[in-house]
Amino acid sequence: MLYPQSNPLRQSIDLSGFWDFRFDPEDAGLSAGWANGFTGGYPIAVPASWNDQFEDWRDYLGPAWYQTRFDLPWGWEERRVYLRFGSVNYLAEIWLNGVRLGQHEGGHLPFEFDITPHVKREGNLLVVRVEGELAPDRVPPGNVPPDPLDTFAGINYPDTTFDFFPFCGIHRPVLLYAVPYDAIADLTVVTEIVENRGIVRVHLDRTTADSATARFVLRGHGTEVMAELPAAEETVEAVLTVPGAAFWSPEEPNLYELAVELMRGGEAFDRYTLPVGIRTIAVEGDALLLNGRPLMLKGFGRHEDFPITGRGLVPAVIVKDYALMKWIGANSFRTSHYPYSEQMMDLADRLGFLVIDETPAVGLFFREEGLERRLELCRQYVRELIARDKNHPSVIMWSLANEPHSKRPAAKAFFRDLYDLAKSLDPTRPVTVVSMLGETEEAFEFCDVVCLNRYYGWYTECGQLDKGCRKLSEELDALHAKYPKPLILTEFGADTIPGCHAQPPEMFSEEYQAEMLTRYIEILNSKPYVVGQHVWNMCDFKTGQSVRRMGGFNYKGVFTRDRRPKLAAHRLRELWTGEGTKGG
Ligand code: BDP
Numbered sequence: 001m002l003y004p005q006s007n008p009l010r011q012s013i014d015l016s017g018f019w020d021f022r023f024d025p026e027d028a029g030l031s032a033g034w035a036n037g038f039t040g041g042y043p044i045a046v047p048a049s050w051n052d053q054f055e056d057w058r059d060y061l062g063p064a065w066y067q068t069r070f071d072l073p074w075g076w077e078e079r080r081v082y083l084r085f086g087s088v089n090y091l092a093e094i095w096l097n098g099v100r101l102g103q104h105e106g107g108h109l110p111f112e113f114d115i116t117p118h119v120k121r122e123g124n125l126l127v128v129r130v131e132g133e134l135a136p137d138r139v140p141p142g143n144v145p146p147d148p149l150d151t152f153a154g155i156n157y158p159d160t161t162f163d164f165f166p167f168c169g170i171h172r173p174v175l176l177y178a179v180p181y182d183a184i185a186d187l188t189v190v191t192e193i194v195e196n197r198g199i200v201r202v203h204l205d206r207t208t209a210d211s212a213t214a215r216f217v218l219r220g221h222g223t224e225v226m227a228e229l230p231a232a233e234e235t236v237e238a239v240l241t242v243p244g245a246a247f248w249s250p251e252e253p254n255l256y257e258l259a260v261e262l263m264r265g266g267e268a269f270d271r272y273t274l275p276v277g278i279r280t281i282a283v284e285g286d287a288l289l290l291n292g293r294p295l296m297l298k299g300f301g302r303h304e305d306f307p308i309t310g311r312g313l314v315p316a317v318i319v320k321d322y323a324l325m326k327w328i329g330a331n332s333f334r335t336s337h338y339p340y341s342e343q344m345m346d347l348a349d350r351l352g353f354l355v356i357d358e359t360p361a362v363g364l365f366f367r368e369e370g371l372e373r374r375l376e377l378c379r380q381y382v383r384e385l386i387a388r389d390k391n392h393p394s395v396i397m398w399s400l401a402n403e404p405h406s407k408r409p410a411a412k413a414f415f416r417d418l419y420d421l422a423k424s425l426d427p428t429r430p431v432t433v434v435s436m437l438g439e440t441e442e443a444f445e446f447c448d449v450v451c452l453n454r455y456y457g458w459y460t461e462c463g464q465l466d467k468g469c470r471k472l473s474e475e476l477d478a479l480h481a482k483y484p485k486p487l488i489l490t491e492f493g494a495d496t497i498p499g500c501h502a503q504p505p506e507m508f509s510e511e512y513q514a515e516m517l518t519r520y521i522e523i524l525n526s527k528p529y530v531v532g533q534h535v536w537n538m539c540d541f542k543t544g545q546s547v548r549r550m551g552g553f554n555y556k557g558v559f560t561r562d563r564r565p566k567l568a569a570h571r572l573r574e575l576w577t578g579e580g581t582k583g584g
Contacts, residue, residue, distance in 0.1 A: 001110065001387045002186060002272060003342055004084060004177035009271045011073065012177035015126070018043040019068040019170075021050065027063055029129065034065050035095040037125050041067065046174065047086070049167035049310025059158055061168050062091075062131035070176065071122040079178035080207075081119050083126070084112035086172025086342060089311065090132040097125055106139065106377060107132075107171065107311075108338040108360050109384040132168030134158055137370030139377040140337070140362045142166065150365045150405045156544035161363025162337060162402075163554060164303055165542040167310035172341055182208040184260060184272045189391050190428055191278040193291060198245030198278035200225075204236040204260060213263040214238070218276065220256035221246040231262065247291050248277030248393040250331040253352030255393075275349055277393025283430050283448045286529040288486045290354070290396065297354055297532030298576050299330035300558075301491050304340055305541040307561060313341050320563055321538065322351050328558075328569060329576030334434070334490060334534055337362035337402045339385050348394035355392070356451075356490070356534075358399035358434070359385050366408035378418055386425045397429055398422050403436045403453060406443065415443040434490045438475060444483045452479065453491035453536070457516050463507050469519050473527075480529045488532030492520050495555040498566050510567035513558070517568050521575055535572065539563060 004012035020041030022029070029038065044053055046066065051058045072081070085092065089107030093100070099118045104111040134142020142160045146153040152161045160166055186205040191198060202216055214231040216238040217224065223245075227238045246254035255275040261268040279291055287294045302321070304311050318341070325333065334356040335344075348355050359381040364374065382400065389395050400418045404411060415433055422431045430448035435441035444450050454475070457468030480487055494513045502509035517535055524530045540557035543549045553561070558569040573579065 002184070004082070004175050005272065007271055007273070009268060010177065010179045010183070011076070012175050013073060015068060015070060015174040015176060016046055017068070019046045019066045020044075022065045023057060023060060024063045024065055024129075025060070029063065029065050035100065035127055035129070036098045037067060037127065038065060041065070045309075045312070046170045047172050048169060048308070048312030049089075049171060050169040051165070051167050051310050052308050061133050061158065061166060064130050064168070066128040066130065066170060068126050070124050070126065072119060072124075076178045077121070080114060080116050080181050080183065081176065081178050082112050083115045084110060084175045084177065085170065086110050086174070086313070088128070088130055088170050089166075089168050090138065091130065093129040095127045106360055106381060106384075108340075109381065110172075110342070110388060111384075128170065130169060132166060134160060134166060137373045139364065139374050139381070140360060141365065141374070144365060147365075147367065149407045150367075152363060152405070155548075156546045158544050160544055161365065163543055164305070164337070165310070165544055165552070167542075169310070169312070171311050172313045180270050182206070182210055182212070182262065183270045184262060187258075187260060187272060187274055187391065189258065189274065189276055191276070191280065191393075193245075193247065193278065193280050196244050198242040198247065200240040200242065200256075200258070200276060200278060202238045202240070202258065202260065204231075204238070206231065206234050206236070206262070209234045211264075212269075215261045215263055215268070216240060217259045218242065218256050219259070221254060242278065245278050248279040248349075248352075249290060250352040250354060253277065253350060255349060274391060275346075276391075277349055279393050281396045281429055283486060286484065286486050286531075288396075288430070288449065288531040295354065295396075295531055297332035297488060297534065299325065299332035299353075299534055300538035301334050301336035301534050301536045302538045303336065303541040304344075305539070305561070310542070313343060315343060317563075318344050318347060322347055322353070324559060324563060325353065325538070326351070328573045332356070332532065332534070333538070334358055334399065336434075336491075339388070342388070345389060345392050345394065349392055353394055354396050355394045356397045356399050356432070356488075357385060357389050357395045358402060361401035362403065364401055364404040364414075366405065366410040366414065368410070371410060371414070375414055375417065378414075379421055382418055382422050383425065386422065390426055395429065397449060398426070398431045399451065400431065400433050402434045404433065406435065406437055406441055412442040412445075416446060419443070419446055438479055439482055444485075448485065449531070450479060450483050450485050450487040451490040452487065454489060455492065458494050458507070465516055465519055469523060472520065473523050476523070476527055476530065480527070484529075486531040487527075487529050488534065489520070489524055489530065490532070490534045491536035493517070493536035493556040496557075496566055496568065497550075497555055498560050498564070508555075513566065514568040514571040517558075518571055518575065
């Protein structure tokens with residue numbers, strides 16, 4: 001799925017801004033005809049979550065209604081016009097000029113509609129109904145009835161199976177875009193390295209099978225390689241060879257620009273340009289190899305979370321977060337626990353970050369009721385995520401889920417299904433499941449990389465880092481003996497109240513967090529099969545309310561929610577860059 005772009009042959013406009021908004025706690029909007037437009041709304045910012053924009057609606061999860069009006073730009077009559085949503089959490093239903101376009105389930109992933117038959121030159125009315133209630137047959141699930149095997153039930157308000165606030169609303173830009181009727185529909189780029197050559201395979205999907213020429217030009221680093229092929233079918237394959245290629249890596253995130261054009265009579269009628277990083281990713285024995293060289297991932301599990309805007313896109317926060325990750329010496333992160341914005345992914349390519357790209361499947365449980373529906377949704381998420389992110393050199397692994405409650409036998413078949421699906425869609429990248437179970441996680445039998453979350457010295461062995469670290473070390477060796485694959489510790493950390501100090505270190509103090517992370521990293525560095533260390537979390541973030549979450553926040557950030565470093569941030573910088581800083 002291509003992100004809309006503007007060039008002389010196609011155009012995209014952003015409908016972000018202040019829209020009209022109404023809460024609908026009685027769920028009366030549909031029968032009252034709000035799909036044809038409503039009155040009495042108040043202004044709301046799009047994109048952003050609704051929860052913190054108003055006085056007293058924080059815990060309200062829907063339904064709610066959005067509307068805006070737009071005119072088409074000049075010259076769009078001869079074009080096919082699409083309406084595209086980057087992310088609406090959780091359920092979106094959309095009407096244009098009173099015509100129902102359809103619905104989409106699940107946040108964090110884009111969806112679009114061909115609106116050509118329904119759009120007018122001017123005075124268009126777009127209405128969106130959003131609903132984010134938590135339910136056991138949704139993914140991620142919520143309001144799950146208690147059961148001894150699923151210990152999360154009823155511990156949070158709102159009653160999530162996961163540990164972050166279930167923000168709702170239109171979270172990413174809403175775009176209108178126009179393309180020719182005969183257009184480039186999709187591009188899939190796969191790269192290989194042969195000695196010093198880069199091999200770039202491009203698969204082009206067209207909307208129409210009609211005679212044309214497809215031109216592929218790859219430019220950058222003093223090279224230009226071109227292929228021109230006859231294109232009469234709906235797909236075209238091109239192979240471009242770049243001699244003496246500048247490969248993509250975190251140290252040198254070299255990108256080429258691929259320009260693809262459809263031409264007739266020597267003239268281009270559609271064009272799409274895509275950044276391309278030439279790199280390979282592979283698992284070999286205990287190692288994770290980028291361009292044939294072993295990787296050590298250093299970085300974080302994170303969240304898209306910021307005051308007021310909630311889970312809405314804030315470009316300045318993205319820039320700041322990358323600046324802080326560079327400063328601290330991180331080279332990697334996981335999109336815990338859902339796909340991040342397309343803007344975040346673009347900058348990962350440009351700045352050289354290695355991304356474990358995770359679907360929104362967090363807090364899964366495997367009781368029979370609703371299981372088939374949850375599996376179908378997870379399949380949809382895998383398809384949508386790979387369609388969206390397959391061309392990013394920064395994406396080195398797909399994560400199918402975070403911390404599933406896999407104790408029931410159904411879990412293994414569930415993940416085998418998703419693993420096979422991911423591999424069939426993208427055979428080039430490793431696939432994993434991030435688990436808290438350790439040795440009893442049966443999905444580790446077929447996953448390419450073992451990803452484990454651990455909190456010894458925090459949730460267990462409270463205040464006892466010696467004991468906790470011994471347990472960690474022993475468990476890692478045992479896990480590796482059972483599953484001899486590369487292992488990433490995808491979460492470890494301690495809640496830390498900024499300004500709280502203790503010597504000797506005590507839980508919740510800045511010293512305890514710094515000490516715990518240091519001790520964990522020493523252990524991880526001593527195990528040759530450990531290929532990654534992701535601290536939980538980069539920043540403090542909003543959660544529901546529970547006895548574990550003071551003021552409705554998870555304080556495991558090494559930066560505060562407004563991005564100020566705690567003591568541990570300085571310590572990590574020393575460990576990851578070898579450079580000392582004050583306070584570390
Ligand atoms: C892990 C979860 C993560 C939580 C973290 C914690 O994967 O979402 O926020 O624990 O408890 O279990 O801080």
